[in-house]
Amino acid sequence: MSAKTPSQGEEAVGQPGINRREFLTYAWGVAMGLLAAEGGAATYFFLLPRFRAGEFGGKFQLGPTSSLPPPGTLPPVLSTAGKYWLVHTEVGVKALYQVCTHLGCLYKWSESNQRFECPCHGSKFTAEGDYIEGPAPRSLDQFVVEIVQDGVVVATTQETEDAIVPPAVRGTPWALSAQVVVDTGRRILGKPAAKSPARRAG
Ligand code: FES
Incomplete structure (x- = not known):
């Protein structure tokens, strides 16, 4: 008595009960499953925030506006983790990116001259x-500063054609209770040197 031989296109592939067509079907299913899982994982990681709060690229919670120094107080305060100098100017709160706009050196605060020098x-x-x-082509870059009250942004850094306007705190309804947040994921380039109100004719 002779064993049954597989018909054309249904050759056995080494395991009883699985022919080539079934094997290819299973393999195709597995490949599609892996592809879908890969796509799902990529989407998941894409949607995740890439930077956590408190690390460079993310948001820095500075506490209530009441904890800010009075407007005009110097020297500015350096956040090495956030890579910005915080300065409460007469017109609002600024977070100045720590890197020089010329070739990327770290500029410093000059106590004797009351200014930043690279x-x-x-x-x-x-x-x-x-x-x-100096050779820098523009004023210092700034990170967006938000004033947040009860989870709502009530004031933020604005950019106009000629200036970067910081959110004011003094004399506002949220003067004491709102929170100050620096978003190091959003950098606004400084305005061209020629537009600077402090530019020295050279
Ligand atoms: S890198 Fe600051 S002046 Fe050149």
């Missing part, structure tokens, strides 16, 4: 971040 090529900026002189 040790690399001598660019200088006011305490508000405005360009004074």
